Amino acid sequence: MTMSDELVLNVKELYLNFYTYEGVVKALDGVNMFLRRGDTMGVVGETGCGKSVTAKSILRLVEAPGKIESGEILLYDKDKETDEIHEIDIAKLRPEEMLEIRGNKISIVFQDPATYPNPVFRVGDQIAEVIELHQDLSLDVLNMKIAKLELMLSENLASENRAEIEEKINYYRQQLDDPPTPDKKSKREAAKLKAIEMLKMVRMPAPEQVVNQYPHELSGGMRQRALIAGSLACNPSILICDEATTALDVTVQAQVLMLLNQLKKEIGSSIIVITHDMGVVAETCNWVNVMYAGTTVESCATLELFEKPIHPYTAGLLTAVPKLHEDRERLPQIRGTVPNLITPPSGCRFHPRCDYATKICEEKKPLLEEQKPGHWVACHNPLDN
Numbered sequence: 001m002t003m004s005d006e007l008v009l010n011v012k013e014l015y016l017n018f019y020t021y022e023g024v025v026k027a028l029d030g031v032n033m034f035l036r037r038g039d040t041m042g043v044v045g046e047t048g049c050g051k052s053v054t055a056k057s058i059l060r061l062v063e064a065p066g067k068i069e070s071g072e073i074l075l076y077d078k079d080k081e082t083d084e085i086h087e088i089d090i091a092k093l094r095p096e097e098m099l100e101i102r103g104n105k106i107s108i109v110f111q112d113p114a115t116y117p118n119p120v121f122r123v124g125d126q127i128a129e130v131i132e133l134h135q136d137l138s139l140d141v142l143n144m145k146i147a148k149l150e151l152m153l154s155e156n157l158a159s160e161n162r163a164e165i166e167e168k169i170n171y172y173r174q175q176l177d178d179p180p181t182p183d184k185k186s187k188r189e190a191a192k193l194k195a196i197e198m199l200k201m202v203r204m205p206a207p208e209q210v211v212n213q214y215p216h217e218l219s220g221g222m223r224q225r226a227l228i229a230g231s232l233a234c235n236p237s238i239l240i241c242d243e244a245t246t247a248l249d250v251t252v253q254a255q256v257l258m259l260l261n262q263l264k265k266e267i268g269s270s271i272i273v274i275t276h277d278m279g280v281v282a283e284t285c286n287w288v289n290v291m292y293a294g295t296t297v298e299s300c301a302t303l304e305l306f307e308k309p310i311h312p313y314t315a316g317l318l319t320a321v322p323k324l325h326e327d328r329e330r331l332p333q334i335r336g337t338v339p340n341l342i343t344p345p346s347g348c349r350f351h352p353r354c355d356y357a358t359k360i361c362e363e364k365k366p367l368l369e370e371q372k373p374g375h376w377v378a379c380h381n382p383l384d385n
């Protein structure tokens with residue numbers, strides 16, 4: 001595998017249910033999505049198709065009555081010291097293990113700046129808090145690593161590479177001794193300086209003032225920049241931007257996403273953009289994952305999707321996409337309605353709305369397959385174009 005197609009995340013056949021009084025909501029029904037290092041991937045689909053639930057699963061933020069039934073959420077975590085890549089299955093982590101990942105390796109921005117960031121705290125304090133939290137956590141992690149290695153030594157399990165292990169322990173100890181703030185400023189002050197630095201990075205006007213302001217004193221676009229500054233503070237390898245249904249102006253949103261694309265190299269992050277808006281995808285994403293009723297139906301490069309969609313659902317979505325910079329509407333209407341996920345259609349969940357459906361579509365759920373190189377589709381009757 002070359003550097004350019006190195007994976008950072010691979011969600012495989014993810015199934016998730018909500019156990020409600022009305023019945024079992026089969027919300028995720030085999031979600032598949034992979035994200036490569038440096039990609040900006042759009043996740044699109046009608047309301048209720050599972051975009052946010054997928055994002056929350058990746059961060060293990062889905063709460064009861066929601067439950068992951070099966071599947072894998074593989075994070076390929078690169079060790080900052082050794083460049084070694086470790087595979088971690090997020091679906092199987094214990095809650096306390098998630099603390100090291102959430103906000104640190106994977107960060108999420110809910111794009112509803114009206115209710116978030118927290119209105120009663122100053123912008124700078126909110127960013128500083130994230131930074132401090134992970135500073136403390138990383139000290140805990142260092143201590144944990146040292147303890148593990150010492151145990152290995154004491155149990156004599158590693159007679160051959162003793163020297164190597166001792167060297168590692170010394171290295172970690174040194175990091176523990178290194179004061180996080182060499183200039184003896186208080187931790188909070190140092191975190192605040194870092195907050196200003198982050199605000200500068202997201203091109204916030206007057207960052208030294210903004211850091212002391214409250215969210216309501218900022219415009220929608222500035223609030224969003226502040227949120228992103230906070231979510232990037234720990235250099236996450238994955239940033240997820242989840243557009244709320246009541247998102248702000250698409251133009252502002254697109255501007256912020258373009259900024260993220262510019263910053264991507266600096267930060268070393270890959271980005272997942274959740275949106276209803278195909279125009280936003282066209283402008284900011286190099287890869288797209290189309291979801292329908294809890295499944296991935298199509299996944300390929302953005303240009304390819306716009307030129308040659310293969311899944312009838314995607315084709316339907318694209319027929320009414322307005323030109324860029326025109327007044328955009330939300331996703332166009334496709335005949336029929338979004339299915340009830342307590343009693344979803346059999347076979348392919350899209351079949352009742354599909355003009356190309358045949359008998360097999362009612363009977364058998366199509367698997368996501370690579371129909372053409374680099375183009376994955378889950379459909380029994382793919383469009384050929």
Ligand SMILES: Nc1ncnc2c1ncn2[C@@H]1O[C@H](COP(=O)(O)OP(=O)(O)OP(=O)(O)O)[C@@H](O)[C@H]1O
Nearest residue numbers: 018025027046047048049050051052053054245341
């Ligand atoms: N706490 C919950 N209890 C029961 N069902 C839920 C819960 N949260 C989400 N769902 C259901 O899971 C499905 C997926 O919801 P999700 O929020 O992921 O949709 P979405 O694609 O993000 O939609 P939107 O574009 O409107 O944000 C929906 O059918 C929703 O009703």
Ligand SMILES: [Mg+2]
Nearest residue numbers: 051052243244
């Ligand atoms: Mg959502």
